[in-house]
Amino acid sequence: MATLLSWGRYPNAPQEPHPVAWRDVAMRTWHKVQHEHGTTLAFGNGRSYGDSCLAASGHVVQTLPLDRLITADWNSGVVRAEPGITLEQMLEVAIPRGWMLPVTPGTKYATLGGAIANDVHGKNHHVRGTFGRHVRCFGLARSDGTQLECSPEFNEALFAATIGGLGLTGLILWTEIQLMPIKSSLIDVTSIRFANVDEFFTLSEELDTQHEYSVAWVDCQSRGAALGRGIFMVGDHARNGPLEVDRKKKRTVPITPPISPFNPVTLRALNELYYRRQRQAKVYSRVGYDGYFYPLDGLLEWNRIYGRAGFQQYQCVVPASVARDAIHAILEAISASGTGSFLAVLKRCGAIESPGLLSFPLEGTSLALDFPQRDERNTRLFATLDAIVREAGGRMYPAKDAHMPGADFRAAYPQWQQLESLRDPAMLSRFWERVTQL
Secondary structure, rough: OOOEEOOOOOOOEEEEEEOOOOHHHHHHHHHHHHHOOOOEEOOOOOOOOOEEEEEEEOOEOOOOOOOOOOEEOOOEEEEOOOOOOEEHHHHHHHHOHHHHHHOOOOOOOOOHHHHOOOOOOOHHHHOOHHHHHHHEEEEEOOOOOOEEEEEOOHHHHHHHHHOOOOOOOEEEEEEEEEEEEEOEEEEEEEEEEEEOOOHHHHHHHHHHOOOOOOEEEEOOOOOOHHOOOOOEEEEEEEOOOOOOOOOOOOOOOOOOOOOOOHHHHHHHHHHOOOOOOOOOOEEEEEEEEEHOOHHHHHHEEEHHHHHOOEEEEEEEEHHHHHHHHHHHHHHHHHHOOOOOOOOEEOOOOOOOOOOOOOOOOEEEEEEEEEEEEEEEHHHHHHHHHHHHHHOOOOOOOOHHOOOOOOOHHHHHHHOOOHHHOOOOOOOOOOHHHHHOOO
């Protein structure tokens, strides 16, 4: 059986999978792996970017085969499913019946268990918060043999620790979530070209409250008066139209190049082309949900593009009170470095709190970029960016991280000690080992 890697393919720490296909044998498999290797970790579909999904032991319990829908009430939109079911599989059964995931990240290939473990958020955080807010309850197995139902009313400490808990509290066996009603699978989108990062904040302040979804692409190579220029996109579910599952033909990246094709020259050209392709200042369109929420999923194994060394995503969030200055400083540092990303996403997060102990979003602005793995260059740039985020009182996203200094993690997530006290001793990731060692 092939070994597994995180989506960023960095760090290069292959994982030996121990698949589980049935709930009634899950604990037996888990205990066997623990007995033979000391610790392990649940591994879904490998869409976490850094080392949070990598077991310290190198052996993971793969839950992807646990992909069944257990019960569904299509009148209320309450569904119960196993942790390995992907968001794509959920959408395929829910959308034709007039229901949508209330929160979705930028890939539909994440699993339900992974969405909970990382408490994912999406383009509508300002309206609906994180994924964890829509989790009603789940079944959690512990290595001592106990199986608990966790909810805001029962075993609430473990409920809070598991949401955003990076898979460290035990093995999720099933989850019950509340879906969101929709009248159409189509999205009405308004795309607005903006000249610089200050215009982004002006648009965001004006339009976020008027729309369900809000996100911006930014040109991280732009400088001077054009620093942070980009395209601002707001969207809402259409009030009428079909309830259809998008089934577009997928393409696959066939090879992994020896080195990344992204360099200052190619990045500048790609960013320029993308910015200029929208010729009008404002464009209205109606698109399928797949193209709006999951544009990258149309290119399978797109992570190969970054080459054999892989890539790192740098995703941070900074508080609203200092967001303009902090994001300006971050974009200046990236532009000056000559490196950067064609996939740069800027969005504002709302004030809705998550039930999870270690949820990433806070009221402010989030920026996410992908960087080809170049050890020396990334180390220098990330140290500069970390200092800006630290001074601003912000934090990085554990689900995307492969470099965060432990001191920064512990300062930004002071409740980490509560999670550590509830961590199942059989569960340990490379990330947790890295950032909690004092």
